[in-house]
Amino acid sequence: MRALGYLFITTVKNRVKELRRHPSQLILVLFIIAMLGLVVFTAGLPSDTAAERRPMAELRAMLLALYAVMFLLLCKNGLSSGASFYTMADVNLLFSTPIRPQRILFYGLVRQLGTSVLLGFFLLFQYSWLHDLYGLSIPGLLAVMLGYCLTVFCAQLTSMVLYAFTSGDEGRQRGMKIVLYALAAAAVLLVGLPAAAADNKLAAVVAAADGPLLAAFPVAGWMKAAVGGLITGDILSAVLGLGGCAAYVAALVLLITCNHPDFYEDVLKATEVSFSAITASKEGKMAEPVPVHVKVGKIGIGAGTGAGVFFYKHRLERRRSRVFLLDGMTLLWAAISIAFSFFMREEGILAVFIFATYMQIFSSSTGRWLRELLMPYIYMIPEPPFRKxxxxxxxxxxxxxxxxxxxxxxxxxxxxxxxxxxxGCVVARFGFALLFMAGNILMERLFGQVLNKALILGLYLVLMMLLALPGVVAGIIAGMFAGVAAAMLVITLWCAAVSALIAFLCRDILNIAELNNK
Amino acid sequence: MFTVSHVTKRYGKLTANSDISFGVEDGQIAILLGPNGAGKSTIIKCISGLLRFEGEIRINGYPNKSLEAKRLLGYVPEMPAVYDLLTVGEHLEFIARAYSLTGWQEYAASLLERFELADKKGKLGKELSKGMQQKLSVCCALLPRPKVVIFDEPLVGLDPHAIKELKDLFRELKRDGASVLISTHMIDSVEDYWDIAHIMMNGTFAATMKNEPAAQGEKTLEELFFEITEKPAAVAEESV
Known part of the structure; x- marks a missing residue:
């Protein structure tokens, strides 16, 4: 165990030392700490919205949805390529050492737990509205984040076990996929059926999602019960939920160590996949979520010359990656915004628009243009950088x-x-999309390829708010005289103008590859 | 032709290239030799317009980042650069459209043929082996018929047939009057087709050698290379 302990501690120490050599990353870490401090500070301020708070059952229903989607998605992805807690260095150096595989498995689990915590970081930025609507406290928010991290961790462990027991056997893999789909379908039916028959559909959906049947949903239901219990002080619910998850993890670890101790081969493929994605990124390529089996279809880009060819190339790539109008993540975020408008329907279109715009910051996809920055062609093509x-x-x-x-x-x-x-809202949302895209370009120009996007999210958030502020103020003034649509139009015009200015000022990112490879 | 004048490239405190000056004439093949970390790829990326630098680089008289220079320049990166979701043929169509080329199909077909990619025209980039990706990368760089061609470690990962074809291609480019710069750390791979060799150490040119019939007693390129690159180690050993 000494070697593994040494490896773990030394890796953590070296990461901290690396911060000193990369001041921009250090600034980001400090910024995140400052943001956390701000969240804690604002939590201590008196609130006057206590009387308008919505029922806690809604929050629990949302948590179930978030946890269940993450759990099922990660498990499904893990079935085809497996999941790995290891790096190629582990495979090449650690797996060949005379250390017992069970200990190496334990080492991987501990390290993965740390990675899962980083994945849940975005939840911290949801504090404001969660606090306003549901009165969620800081410990409550931390419980939500902990639940998310543990769900991700359990899903990755489940993926590894599923892959270990189904790899090489298509029948088993198909069977497991059916089980996962059946779980998702059962959850949808359990929520959808009572809602279809009820007059108050929202209340029926919330009641079903917060009911005892869905509390039994693997991992997501247990974690929802645990987090809900921690927030409301229901100790029994918290203990049962956390106990269920602990027993689940123990059972999976036992299953691996007793029945499948030679798990190296099973994690090898997943490790190689993630390694090739990391090295591809380092070597100037960005891993693209490409389907395993691509239907080539009609051959040829067909149109576009000069910088215009990129649009048609992207359309072709989009077709081949089976994305039609919108990709899966964009649709998921869209569904969240639409679902939330049910909860806020009494608040009017403006409140819904503000919430949807806030969500848009997190969902604004960086698109294919970012991947182009990592290939030499965009820099070599003889066209003006702004046009490119x-x-x-x-x-x-x-x-x-x-x-x-x-x-x-x-x-x-x-x-x-x-x-x-x-x-007006459609146009304004499009305006904000342009602004957020320009914001991504600006962040790219300033920070280049900082791999951990979660770390720069906070900075991005503040920057976007600052850039949008003058337009929003002008919009409010216009709205006072001419209504919502006029306000939206003013905001759109501002966003479009700022976006164009940013794009023009940052055009150099397509002139010098170095700017994107800091 | 292209010229590099007093180019220095720094990454923070690290100087990757220090005051480098050289030129490659039309119809000339220059090679950059040096151990790992000598600064070969950095100067190549500077010439290709991918990095910022101090100094001046001109391609046929144009500043290397101008559109005129980009039209004349072909660059084959060390790591093959292909799109996962485009077929081999579509990569060439993409380049042809991006460079607004006309009548390119025949030349594209001949490039694919000589690099044994013609039968893989319909294969996606992600389905190609690393060697095939490298060959496709070469085809993409050559399709606009550049007057200056820069190769960064072009032979790594290629099969013997592709190596032979690429060496023939170097000679053809030279014969057609192009300026060719090849970076490599494999001395035996450059054989006899080079005109001038620059040996790099610690970001500078440690020696320059012309490919002329060796007089008796003169060092070969390999001997010169090892004399230069192994000197610091030998000195260090002596001092111990």
């Missing part, structure tokens, strides 16, 4: 327009807004 920047962003711009319609039209209809206000 517009060319590589065109596909993302089009997707943003579609996304604005897909999100704001249903939201507007749910809250019963007028067609003019809905149109």
């Amino acid at each position: 920047l517009i060319g590589v962003c065109r596909e993302s711009i089009l997707q943003s327009a579609v996304e604005a319609v897909v999100v704001m039209v249903p939201c507007g209809l749910i809250v019963g807004a007028s067609p003019l206000d809905i149109a």
Whole structure:
């Protein structure tokens, strides 16, 4: 164990030392600590919205949805390529040492737990609205984050076990996939059926999601019960939920160590996959979520010359990666915003728009243009850099327009807004999409390829708020005289102007590859 | 032709290239030799316009980051650069469209043929082996018929046939009047087709040698290379 302990501690120590050599990363870490301090500080301020708070059952229902989606998605991904807690260095150096595999498994589990904590970092930024709507305290938020991290951890462990027991046997893999789909379908039915029959659909959905049946949903249900118990002080629920998860982890570890101690081969493929993704990134390629079996279909890019060819190339790549109008993650975020408009339908279109825009910051996909920065062609092609920047962003711009319609039209209809206000919100959402895309370009220009995007999220958030602020203030003034649609139009014009300015000022990112490879 | 004048490249406190000056004439093949970390790839990326630097680099008289220079320049990176979701043929179509080329199909077909990629025209980038990706990368760089071609470790990972074809191609480029710069750390791979060799150490040129019939007693390129690159170690050993 000494070797593993040494490896773990030395790795952590060296990571801390690395911060000194990379001041930009150190600044980000300090910024995150400052943000945490701000969250804690604002939590201590008196609130006057206590009377308007919504029922805690809604929060528990949302937690179940978040945990269940993460658990099922990670398990499904793990079935095809496995999951690994290890690096190629572990495979090459550690796996060949005379250390018992069980100890190496334990080492991997401990390290993975740390990685899972980092993944849940984005939840900290949800404190403001969670506190306002549900009165969630700082310990409550930490419990939500802990639940998320443990769900991710359990899902990765489950993936590893599923892969170990099904790899090489397509029948078993298919069987496990059916089990996962059946679990998802059962959850949807358990929530959907009572809602279909009820008058108050929202209340029925919440009651079903917060009910005892779904509390038995593997990992997600238990974790929801545990976190809900921790937030409300229901000790029994917390103990049962956490106990269930602890027993689940113990059972999986036992299953691996007793029945499948030679697990090296099973994690090898997943390790190689993640290693090739990391090295590809270091070597100037960005791993793209490409389907295992690509249907090539019609051959040829077909149109576009000069910088314009990138748009048509992206369209071709989009078709081959089986993304049509919107990709899966964008649809998921859109669904969250639409679902939330149910909860806020009494608040009116403006409140829904503000919430949807806040969510948009997290969902704003960086698109294919970012991957182009890691290939030499974009720099070598003899076209002016600004034209190239517009060319590589065109596909993302089009997707943003579609996304604005897909999100704001249903939201507007749910809250019963007028067609003019809905149109204003669609246009303004598109304006914000442009601003967020320009923000991504700006962050790229300033920080290059900082691999940990979660770390720069906070900085990005503040920057976006600052850039949007003048437009929002002007919009509010316009809104006071001419209504919501006019306000949205003013905001859109501001966002579009700022985006164009940022894109123009940052055009050099397509002139010098070095800027994107700091 | 291209010229590199007093180019210095720094990464923070680290000087990767220090005051480098050289040029490659039309119809000339220059090679950059040196151990790992000598600064070969850095100067190549500077010439290709991918990095910022102090000094001046001109391609046929144009500053290397100008559009005119980009039209004349071909660059084959050390790591093959292909798109996962484009087929082999579509990579060439992409380059042809991006460079607004006309009548490129025949030349593209001949490039694919000589690098044994013609039968893989419909294969996706992600389905190619690393060697095939490298060959496709070479084809993409050569399709616009550049006047200056920069190869960064081009022979690594290629099969014997592709190595032979690429060496023939170097000679053809030279014959057609292109300026070729090849970076490598494999001395035996450059054989006899080079005109001038620069040996790099610690970010500078430690020696420059012309490929002329060796007079008796003169050092070969390999002997010169080892004399230069092994000197610090020998000195260090002596001092111990």
